[in-house]
Amino acid sequence: MFKKARDENAQQAEAEKKRLEKEAHKEQQSLRKESMIDVDHKKDLKIMIPKIGAVVEPVYINPVLPPGHGPTGWTGRLSTISTTLPSSRLLPSPAPSRRRCPQSALGCSFSASLLQVSDLTPIPSNKVRFISNSSLIMSSILQKRKTPDPKPKAGASLPESERLVLNIIKSRKENAIVVTDLKKEAKLPQPIFNKCLKNLQASGLVKEVPHVQFKGRKHYISADFEPSEEVTGGAWYADGELDTDFIEVLKNTSIKIIRKLKVVTDEGLYDFIKKNKVVRTECTSQQISEILRALVLDNMIIDVKSTGIGEYHGIPIGKICYRCPVGDLGQSLKAGAMVSIPCGVCPRIRECTPGGLISPTTCVYYTKWLDF
Amino acid sequence: MCVGFEHCYNSFCIFAYPIGPLYHPFTVLLLSFSPHSAPPTETPAMVSPHGIKLAVHLISTYFGDIVSKVCECLLRKGTLTLQQVLRFTELSKQNVTNALLVLIQHNCVQAFTIEQPGGFEEEKKIVTNYMALHDNIIHHMRFPKFLAIVSDEFGQECTEIFEGLLQHGRLSVNQIMDRYKDKHKPLTSEENSSVVDVVHENFNRLVQARFIERCPAHVPHIKSEEDKDDAAKKKAKKNPSQTLEEQALALATLMESMRFAVEDTITNDAPDDNSNKKPTTAVVGEKRKQPETGATNENKEILWRVNFEEFTRRLRHKCVVTHVTNRIDSVAGIVLRAIFDASRRNETTVKMEKTVPLSMETIYEEAMKSEEGRSLNMDRVSQSLVQLGCEIPVVAIDETYTIDLKKIIDEAQSQEVESIVMKKYSRDAYRIFRFLSQCKSLCDTDKISTSTFVDKKEALKILFQLWKDDFLHMERHATEAKTAKTENLFWKLDKVSVWEQVLDDMYHAALNLKLRLAYEIDLANKGLRLLKGKIGGEEGEAKRMKMKSMWTVLDSSFLILDDAIMLFHDF
Structure with a gap:
């Protein structure tokens, strides 16, 4: 169950990453064309340094366009430059691979503060072109600081119908919406509605989730939300089905431990499982308590109040603990007069x-x- | 099965009305107008439909159809006068009178008189009513168990006396003596006096053990409100909900000291010679109770009968000890048995909720008396008491211990019902049933499903099945959510009604076992008659063996089922 949840998260992250890469790539391409700077006309090379720190992010890339093409001056964004350095000191390496930060998702960035003048080989200034890509700079900074990505506003570039469907789904938050309700609320013709839903799913903005109570019906939820317990069925459910195998494993393990320890409390059993790593999958103390209560209902163990003496030594008096019955409970069940x-x-x-x-x-x- | 009356017994009733469980309520209304009818009495409330059927079958088997018809009439209609019985059964007066006498003789019917207000310018009159005692009728099928208890405790000679009482219902000491003399003619002719002594001694042992008792007053009189004295009024105030039948039974029951009081002198004379003698019992309270002691003839000869209460108590003890032995261990069973033995004389009622408080020493000493308990030490006894639910203080000074018997009985009852659910449905249903038996309020489906680890759809299916078979109570509650109006189902286990239902099913099953046994015996007799001389020795023997084992299975199943019936009804 947990494995599935992890897989789901990984897939989601992967999709998100791809989407961001795609968007960033597109943006990069367009910006490259727009903001190629010809440094021939500048006496000093200016680098944008954020106000908040000295760490500076990428400024250059190897020339893509021939000299003389592209914009000839700094754009308004570059007006925030606070430090001015001689161009000879901040020349990037002719071999870009040396200066690339491998960690960067976008590549082509380096820190100006770490740049040693001695390391640099002077290159004629007219041979160097800088790309002023402010969005790239910003995203890299934010990524390094591990703050959440400023996602592009979902549905900003979506057609009207898709945005409508997406908003309806989003309005339900973590409660998934059944397809019939969605269609009813969207009031769109069937083919358009189907197309919208398909596109939204393809773009990763919406996902289909299984509903524990209505397994035959399709339910959709926004990618921004995780389905609620009402939809998934809670911790004991996986893909809308009760995870009976996991329950059985936990039950059998618990009985074995109780037989060994004779008397346990729910916390004691949880600690034992955690300490000895008896179960491979992670489980919570709440789950262990639920399993113990189910075992009592199964009549496999009995719940008793601790007396604090004998076997109950170390357990506070009056605390509920669990033990295997001395007599055979199964036998009495089979030997009923009526049955x-x-x-x-x-x-x-x-x-x-x-x-x-x-x-x-x-x-x-x-x-x-x-x-x- | 409704039998219609084509004619009416009195002028007020001009409609044909049926007899049986499906009679119209209007019938009751008509009956209440009848000037000769008894005041409206309640039908025995606690007797289930199959309980009545089983009782009627037993009476029919033991005493024939006429008696069973009268008995069925009383069981279904409740307390009736002779005239009413005649009207409902359409039997002759002689037959009904004889049937009632047989039923009274065998302690299946209790008569009582009640004062009835007269009509216009008529004086008050005293009417005799008859009520069927369902429990006593059902006890008839337990006679082999009672006999086994007496035989185990006192041996053959006591068993013979006891058997006579079972066969004849009520007997005087002289009648018991005559019976014994008839059975042992060669012995009695020579040593008459010693035989009488033996009978007397055995009889006393049975009375001492409370296996037999004096018969209750045969026709107690229930006074009207005006005639009641202060004491009776006070008593009535204490139990305002007491029905007429309960009042009659309470009046008929003798005082505790009187019930088991043996005559001081038992004569050696024949019954004819001592017919003019009056019993010389000197007991406290005799003067007050003298007019109501059980006697059937004019000379007020004291009659004795089997004390069903004592046997019920013994069987209850046995059931509790068996349950504890299975549930905990044999030592706990020994300790509990010792507690029962030590407190036997102090038990006042059959359905005691807790045992009489006893000290650890008393329990230990009593446990040591039995063979199995000799190896026990004080610590082991103390440990068993803890297992039985007692709290042992760290420093015990004059501590007494009581065991919660009601809890053990409840547990045994629950176990029986749970085993039915488990076998009839599934383990999931068993878990759900157990969960609901622990919940005191209504539970919704989601909560049940989550707590029992049963898939929601499957849980709903099981719950519906249990509800359909009357194991659960369901309520629908509509809730208005933001988007739509939804209906939630809530479930509850009503133990009282379910237990009643299970008891009725048990009566039904017992009746079926009896009927099947009778059918199998009949079939075997017919088969044997046809095959007489046709089949060889070995083949015939094999057939007989097969039939015997079949009967044994049916009989032993019936005895086990009867234990369960007692668990639900008498314990």
Whole structure:
């Protein structure tokens, strides 16, 4: 179950990353064309340094366009430059690979503060072109500081119909919306509605989730939200199905531990499992308590109040703890008076009358039972 | 099955009305107008439909159809006068009178008189009513168990006396003596006096053990409100909800000291010779109770009967000890048995909720008396008491211990019902049922599903199935959410009604076992008659063996089922 959750998160992150890369690439391409600077006309090379710190982000890339092409001056964004350095000192390496920061998702960045003048080889200034890509700079800074990505406003560039569908889905937050309700609220023609939904799913803005109660119906949720417990069924559910295997494993393990320890509290059992790493999957103390209560309902263990003496030594008096019963509980279940005769489990007992269509003298269950 | 009356017994009733469980309420209304009818009485409330059917079947088997018809009439209609019984059964007066006498003789019917206000210018009159005692009728099927208890405790000679009482319902000491003499003619002819002594001694042992008791007053009189004295009025005020039947039974029951008081002198004479003698019992309270002691003939000869209460108590103890032995261990069973043995004389009622408080030493000493308990030490006894639910103080000074018997009985009852749910449905249903038995209020489906680890859809299916079979109570509650109006289902286990239902099913199953056994015996007799001389020795023997084992299975299943019936009804 947890593995699935992790996979889901990884997939989501992957999709998000790809989307961002795609967007960034597009933006980069467009900006490259727009903001190529010809430094021939500048006496000093100016580098934008953010006000808040000395760490400066990428400023250059190898020339893409021939000299003389592109914009000839700094754009308004570069007017915030606070430090001015001689161009000879801040020349990037002719081999860009040396200066690239491998950690950067976008590449082509380096820190100006770390730049040593001696390391640099003077290159004629007219051979160097700088790209002023402010958005790239900013994103890199933010990425390094590990603050959340300023995502592009979802649906900003979406067509009207898609935005409408997305907003409806988003309005439900973590509660997924069933497709029929969505269609009803969107009031869009079927083909358009289907297309919108398909596009939204393809773009990763919307995802389909299984609903634990309505397994046959399609439910959608915004990618910004995680489905609520009402939708997923809670911690014991995986893909809308009860994770019976995991429950059974936990139950069996708990019984084995209780047999070994004789008397346990729920915290004691949780600590034991955690300490000895008995179960591979992570589980919470809440889950262990629930498992213990289910075992009591199964009549496999009994809950008793601690007396503080003997086996209960170390457990506070009056605290609920669990132990295996001394007698055989299973035997008493099998040896019920009613269940040992056909009438006890007969589905037609209410219709059975002496001399009736179903009667004890003609009963097939009796005949089978008495057939030695 | 409704039998219509084509004619009416009195002028007020001009409609044909049926007899049986499906009679119209209008019938009751008509009956209440009848000037000769008894005041409106309640039908025995706690007797389930199959309980009545089983009782009627037992009476029919033991005493024939006429008696069973009268008995069924009383069981279904409640307390009736002779005239009413005649009207409902359409039998002759002689037959009904004889049937009632047989039923009274076998302690299945209790008569009582009540004062009835007269009509216009008529004086008050005293009417005799008859009520069927369902519990006593059902006890008839337990006679083999009672006999086994007596035989285990006192041996063959006591069993013979006891058997006579079971067979004849009520007997005087002289009748018991005659019966014994008839059975052991060669012995009695020579040593008459010693035989009488033996009978007397055995009889006393049975009385001492409270296995037999004096019969209750045969026709107690219930006074009207005006005639009641202060004491009776005070008593009535204490129990305002007491029905007429309960009042009659309370009046008929003798005082505790009187019930088990043996005559001082038992004569060796024949019954004819001592017919003019009056019993010379000197007991406290005799003067007050003298007019109401049980006697059937004019000379007020004291009659004795089997004390069902004592046997019920013994079987209850046995059931509790068995349950504890299975649930905890054999030592806990030994300790509990010792507690019962030590407090036998102090038990006042059958359905005691807690045992009589006893000290650790008393329990230990009593436990040491039994063979199994000799190896126990004080610590082990103390440990068992903790397992039985007692709290042992760190420093015990004159501490007494009591065991919660009601809890053990409840546990045994729950276990029986749970085993049915488990076998009839599934383990999931068993878990859900147990969960609901612990919940005191209504529970919604989601909560049940989450707590029991059953898939929500599956849980709903199980819950519906249990509800359909009357194991659960369901309520629908509509809730208005933001988007739509939804309906939630809430579930509850009503133990009282479910337990009643289970008891009724048990009566039904017991009746079916009896009917099947009778059918199998009948079939075997017919088969054997046909095959007489046709089949060889080995083949015939094999057939007989098969039939025997079939009967044994049916009989033993019936005895086990009867234990369960007692667990739900008598304990």
